Amino acid sequence: MYMFAFMENSTLRKYTHGLVLAPMAGSTDSAFRRICRRMGATAVVTEMVAAAGLSRRSVKSHKLLRFNNEEKPIGVQLFGKRPGDFERAAELVSKLGFDFIDINAGCPVKKVVNSGSGSALLRNIPALIAIVRAVSSNTSLPVTVKIRIGWSPEEPVPDSLPALLAGEGAAAIAVHGRYRSDMFSGEVRKGEIERIVRNSPVPVIANGDSRSVCDALDLLDATGAAGLMIGRGSLGNPWIFRGLTTGEPLDAYPLPREVISTIWQQYEMMSEYIPVNHLYSILRGQLLKYIRGFRGAADLRGRAVGVDCREDLSDILSELEELLIAERQRNS
Ligand SMILES: Cc1cc2nc3c(=O)[nH]c(=O)nc-3n(C[C@H](O)[C@H](O)[C@H](O)COP(=O)(O)O)c2cc1C
Incomplete structure (x- = not known):
């Protein structure tokens, strides 16, 4: 029954243009990204890299920039809080062959948030805007932003945020459908992603809890997003991308x-x-x-x-x- 619905799904064409492997620090290294591209992911993103670390020429940060041409199109994800660090980092990474630059405004980890980076930027929209501007004006690459739906149910992102980000040069927005206060638990709030889709002048990539081809299609249908980003559901199961791109969920099961x-x-x-x-x-x-x-x-x-x-x-x-x-x- 679902299979039939899938074959009829007119959105199939849309997400084959945006089936992205989510950045996952410690998991989505170059080898795994290559595997996912072979299985049908249409783009991948590096693990998050500290903009400040790149400006300081930290070896640890620079190692995270390693990629293989087979991964392309690949984005580099930067995190931090100071626009000046992002300016220098954007300039530097633009020379390395990446296809886009993604800005992390979603990481919920205490250490990151306490330093004013990651999802802390969702409660400091002027800082986030300044960062997007700093990156856009120091690169000719497309710039994307990865956000959550807000800090907490009491502090959702404002309806104006997508237009503000687009106005500073963001070409697309990836949305993990949780508040920072949810961390990684509870159900993904699809209605909140849909609200962002409705308010966004640029394509939105929906993210969260796609553990199977069916989950992924449900997320896409419920949100009307232009694309999907898949994280944990691909670990140990990169075939999820094959199931989605071939239009045959059963192909997802490997021999x-x-x-x-x-x-x-x-x-x-x-x-x-x-x-x-x-x-x-x-x-x-x-x-x-x-x-x-x-x-x-x-x-x-x-x-x-x-x-x-x-x-x-x-x-x-x-x-x-x-x-x-x-x-x-x-x-x-
Ligand atoms: C171990 C781990 C590391 C992560 N690292 C990053 C990261 O570096 N940058 C980022 O934007 N999100 C990161 N995330 C969040 C994922 O990209 C994604 O938004 C989240 O896991 C929800 O999607 P999923 O349910 O498909 O996994 C990480 C998640 C996990 C579980």
């Missing part, structure tokens, strides 16, 4: 051997730029996301947390393939 080869590809790409002493701790975080939702997953996850060399990984992936094959046989 066991494809799961295994995807993890190997991700591992090989990660080893290109992560030193071996850090590789396995970072890989384990990614690997665990793939090991869920089938019989035997909990046990296997227990062993996967110990992976610290290629041989261990190979053993875990052999077991994973067997469990996935058994699961498929049970479900067929």
